[in-house]
Structure formats: structure tokens, C-alpha cells
Amino acid sequence: AAGVIQSPRHLIKEKRETATLKCYPIPRHDTVYWYQQGPGQDPQFLISFYEKMQSDKGSIPDRFSAQQFSDYHSELNMSSLELGDSALYFCASSLAGLAGVMGEQYFGPGTRLTVT
């Protein structure tokens, strides 16, 4: 079965640079989520989109922005990168359907971002 696709899988950037992470949800899934997981920590919710509209927002820095496109893929844009942004970034997708009820979140393999 098709899974969530994230690209790139690994990314190395320098401080103050920008980065763009991409997420392709499972086909027919209409909801995407972004999480950040620091070393030895649990995943922290950043932001989510349902039917291309922002649905929920967590502790996402103002330097980060995200959107969901018409084909349901999503991109997380990160600017003015800091050393502390080094983490594993997960995208997850789920199917809410017309009822708008959340389903199981299936996670992609993650993008490991290293800021030097």
C-alpha cells in the first residue's frame, strides 16, 4: 500500500539559510500534519491542514510557514534556520472525509534536518 512520501530524506543547511520540506500524503487522504522531533524527544505538533485550509496550529515558529496545495501535498518552509531547528520532521496524513472526522494519522519516514 502507498505510504506518505517525504522529500528530501536528509538535508544539511547552514545557519540563516532556508529549507523547504515536501510531503505527499497517502492517496485520497485530505489532511496533513507536520511534527518536529528533537533528539531523544517525543514528536511535537507544528501545524495541520484539512482540505487545504489550516486546521490546527501548535508551537510553530514564526520563521516557519506551511501550506497544502490543490493536489493535497504540503510544504513546510523554514527560514533563518537556527542550530536548534536540527531535528527529524515528520509529515502525517489521514482521511477525514465529508464528515470532517479525524482518522488515524499515518506518518512518513521523516526528513532529517541538520543545521550547521
Added chain:
Amino acid sequence: AQKVTQAQTEISVVEKEDVTLDCVYETRDTTYYLFWYKQPPSGELVFLIRRNSFDEQNEISGRYSWNFQKSTSSFNFTITASQVVDSAVYFCALSEHEAAGNKLTFGGGTRVLVKP
């Protein structure tokens, strides 16, 4: 505010022993969802189970079983006859509401090490 606590940081067992992971949650909502995810050393997050707050029926799925008790706000997870491949970090997670896009709040995770 929602909160998930996994008091056990690490559990070490010998293969074929049973492992029970504890999870205690806090929420003010009457409708919520509870999840267990597995994160093996390769880093991906694998969905295991989901229960909603209205369904306290405990089930068994293969070597996995869970014990959901609203009275004690606990959602414990058991691996029966553990195998080396079960070695991973296990996260309990909570989502308040049932609206699409609602975030998952994770516990701190329990690292399970299964020795041959």
C-alpha cells in the same frame, strides 16, 4: 490542556517475555482518541492502534493487546511473547475532539529493549 504521561522511560526484557507499557492521559474533553505508535531504530513512526473515548472494549490483535480504563485515565499496551524485532520506542498519544486536523499530543515514549 491535554497531557500524556509514560512513566516508564526504558524497559528491558528477554525474548518471549510479556511487556506492558503504561500510559496515563489528561483531558477535559469527553470525546477523544488514544493511540499507540512504534518508532524502531530506523526512525519511522508506525501506527499500531487507536481507540475512541466511547469504546472501552479491550481487544487483542495478534501479540498486541490494550487495556483502556476511563476511570483511571489509563491506556496500557501489552506485547505478548516479545521478539527482538519489538525493540523500539513506543509512544502513547492523545487527540482531543474529533475534528479533522486535530493534533496528536505524545507521551515521552518508552524504550523497549528485547534481548535474545
